[in-house]
Amino acid sequence: MKHLRILTYVAEVARHGAIRRAAERLNITPSALTRQIQDIEYELGTPIFERVAQGMRLNAAGELLVRHIRDQRADLERVRSQIADLSGVRRGHVALACSQAFVNHVVPDEVEAYRALFPQVTFTVQVRDHVQAVAALTQFEADLALVLQPPPSADMQVLFACRQTLCALMRAGHPLAAETGPVRLRDCLVHPMAVPDRSLAIRHHLDDALARRGTPLNAVIESSSLEFLRNLVLREDAVSLQVPSGIPDDPRLRFRPIDARDLPPMSLILAQLRGRTLPVATAKFADRFAGSLHQRYGAQGP
Amino acid sequence: MKHLRILTYVAEVARHGAIRRAAERLNITPSALTRQIQDIEYELGTPIFERVAQGMRLNAAGELLVRHIRDQRADLERVRSQIADLSGVRRGHVALACSQAFVNHVVPDEVEAYRALFPQVTFTVQVRDHVQAVAALTQFEADLALVLQPPPSADMQVLFACRQTLCALMRAGHPLAAETGPVRLRDCLVHPMAVPDRSLAIRHHLDDALARRGTPLNAVIESSSLEFLRNLVLREDAVSLQVPSGIPDDPRLRFRPIDARDLPPMSLILAQLRGRTLPVATAKFADRFAGSLHQRYGAQGP
DNA sequence: TGGGCCGTTGCGATTTCGGAAACAGGAGCC
DNA sequence: GGCTCCTGTTTCCGAAATCGCAACGGCCCA
Structure with a gap:
């Protein structure tokens, strides 16, 4: 020097x-x-x-x-x-903003797998709604965002995209759990509904679909916490609506996809800020993450 | 260089x-x-x-x-x-971050005494709240910090610590000034209060204590300037809350400690960044400062 | 779609740095 | 004392690094 x-x-x-x-x-x-x-x-x-x-x-x-x-x-x-x-992949920091639906196993699994390979890489995981996640990217508070149904934005560069079908979630023993396979939305709505509140993309998606049909929503419980809703569903015969990637592997829970005629699938997006060159470790993680999501959920052009 | x-x-x-x-x-x-x-x-x-x-x-x-x-x-x-x-002449620079309460006489007295011995030593004194003072240490913007009730931090190495009892401050002639010795907080609260705002540790301390008792605070005046509050107290029969080390020697002012049952004493801390070897001039000053504080306020294990 | 801010580049002027040789001083030796 | 050999230092000059100026291209925002 x-x-x-x-x-x-x-x-x-x-x-x-x-x-x-x-x-x-x-x-x-x-x-x-x-x-x-x-x-x-x-x-x-x-x-x-x-x-x-x-x-x-x-x-x-x-x-x-x-x-x-x-x-x-x-x-x-x-x-x-x-x-x-x-400048290798061994060290570095990854700041990820993600929707609540992914804190259950999608992100933890991926972070664990990556840290098993590169223990020197550290992570920050912020839970943000779909709007704030994009804001986190533009304000450099996050390098990557994994979100459901993000608002379209020119700032976002999509690294992976796929469809997630909303599922009715209930406890084992619930009448709807007697069958498997797709279920019609109207068959869900006759039960007490425990749905995400308007801070979550799932609710916006649901409200859009219901508004188009003029169907009223019988929301007995609404919450900003998917985990709370799951815990509630375990205690009474309510039905919740969640995406499969957010549902833990719990033998007491059952879920069936909502028929595509009733609710179009939601988009799951992994994105970075457009035009930004990510640090090597972060870029490498994003690559693996996209590959791993592809393996889990199949592709869908960005 | x-x-x-x-x-x-x-x-x-x-x-x-x-x-x-x-x-x-x-x-x-x-x-x-x-x-x-x-x-x-x-x-x-x-x-x-x-x-x-x-x-x-x-x-x-x-x-x-x-x-x-x-x-x-x-x-x-x-x-x-x-x-x-x-080479015999001690020169160097001391950067000190301190709470507002100490700009009145504690720090000026000490700086003056030290400069009388070593005129080649220069000083920077920044007034910071208790959170920012710690940040100044970690960012090398200050060598030493003298603060009230700093947030616990592993980065801080305590050089001196003692307790400061909050005092009710009023002008001579105020009803509360008729007696001396400890005063109950409730006897203060019946008067108009001129209290530090939430940028100061004193207010946080007060709020904590009041919240525990459910007592409401009747804050007629709040300010981020202790000096302003003192000047106000001189003009009307309001009561302020300050620590003794921040109260100037003014015959028009009286102060009485708040009873320990109502407000626990606050901690006064002199600290440096952990693990850092200070320049000679700074280290010597810190030594003398700690000794001087000990003499003024007595010890209290770090 | 301009205006303003950003970092960057080419070129000429300036400052800094390094090289060659001469200078000054001390130590050892005859 | 004088000579030699070593030391660091100074002077002058050329080379190189650095800087300032003006212009350029990109981006954002109104």
């Missing part, structure tokens, strides 16, 4: 105890060297070498300075090595 | 997030600056800034480098101070 040049001069003079020998080692002339030493001594306001007939001896101030130079060089080397690590 | 010039450039660009603003601060042109940055990035083999439309953002590598730069500068300052100490 260029800025250490002068300090290297000092160290070399100290090592050899003579300007001429140090100059030879450094491939410069003694004149250049003596001037640099004088400059430093002027800046420090005190000599750092004792001039003796045999050459230059460090004085006490010089000893302190040389130790500092050595420390400083070692620390810079450490930083360089850390930076070199960064 | 000359060799830090380029590193200073990096730090300044990082601080301002833009080359042009940084160039203005450094009194050079943007072109010179952009070239230096590019040189460093070439030397490191990787960009340290992410170019965005609004300017320059540090990337992970840049974060590492900037932290190194800060450390390096602090260490050089320490060495310079040690060297100066060798």
Whole structure:
């Protein structure tokens, strides 16, 4: 590093105890060297070498300075090595904003798998609704966003997209759980509904569909917490609406997809900020994540 | 020091997030600056800034480098101070962040006393709230922090700690000034209160205590300036709440401690950044300061 | 669709740095 | 004392790094 040049001069003079020998080692002339030493001594306001007939001896101030130079060089080397690590995939930080539906197993599974490979990579996972997630991208608060039904935005560059069919969720033993396969929405609506509130994309999607049909919604319980709704469904014969990727693997829970005639599938999007070059570790994670989502849910052109 | 010039450039660009603003601060042109940055990035083999439309953002590598730069500068300052100490004259600089309560006499007295001994030592005193003061330490904007009730932080190394009892402050002639000794909080609350606002630790402390009792606060005046509150108290029969160390020696003012049953005492902390070796001048000042505080307020294990 | 802000580039001027040689002083030796 | 050999230092000059100026292209926002 260029800025250490002068300090290297000092160290070399100290090592050899003579300007001429140090100059030879450094491939410069003694004149250049003596001037640099004088400059430093002027800046420090005190000599750092004792001039003796045999050459230059460090004085006490010089000893302190040389130790500092050595420390400083070692620390810079450490930083360089850390930076070199960064440009690989071994180190780095991934900031992910995701919808609540994915905190259950999609994101944890993926983070765990990636950290098993690269334990030096750290993560920040923020739960945001579909609007705020996009905002997090544009404000550099997140590198990646995994969201349901995000509002269309030119700032977003889609890395993976697929469809998620909304499912009716109930406990085992619920009348609707007697059968499997698609269920009609009207068959759900006769039961007490425990639905996400308007802070969640699922609810917007549902309201849109119902409004088109003029069907009223019989919402007994609404909540901003999908986890709360699931816990409620376990306690009474209510029906909730959730996406499969948000439903935990619990033997007490059953879910059946809503018939596509009643509710179009929602879009699941993994995106980054358009035009941004992500750090290597983050880009690599995004790649693997997209691949893994593809394997889980199949493709759908971005 | 000359060799830090380029590193200073990096730090300044990082601080301002833009080359042009940084160039203005450094009194050079943007072109010179952009070239230096590019040189460093070439030397490191990787960009340290992410170019965005609004300017320059540090990337992970840049974060590492900037932290190194800060450390390096602090260490050089320490060495310079040690060297100066060798030659007998102690010189150096002390950067102190303190709560507003101490600008009245605690800090000025101490600075004056120290400068009487070592006139070559210069001081920077920044007034920060208890949260920002800790941040100033971690960002190397301050060497020492003297604060009331700081949030617990692993980065802080406590050099001195004691308790400060909150006092009711009123003018001479106020009904409460008729007696001396502890006063109950409820006896204060019947008067118009002129209290610090929520930017000050005193108010947080007060709110906590009142919330626990469900007592409402009748805040006629609130201000972020303790000095303003004192001046107000001089003009009308209001009661303020301040710590003794912040109350000036003014014959027109009276203060009585709040009974410990109503308000627990607050903690007064002198701290530095953990693990940092302070320059000689700063360390000596910190020693003397801790001793002086001990003498004033008695000890209390850190 | 301009205006304003951003970083970047080419080029000429300036400052800094390094090289060659001469200078000054001390140590060892005859 | 004089000579030699070493040391660091100074002077002058050319080379190289650095900087300032003006212009360019991209982006955002009104």
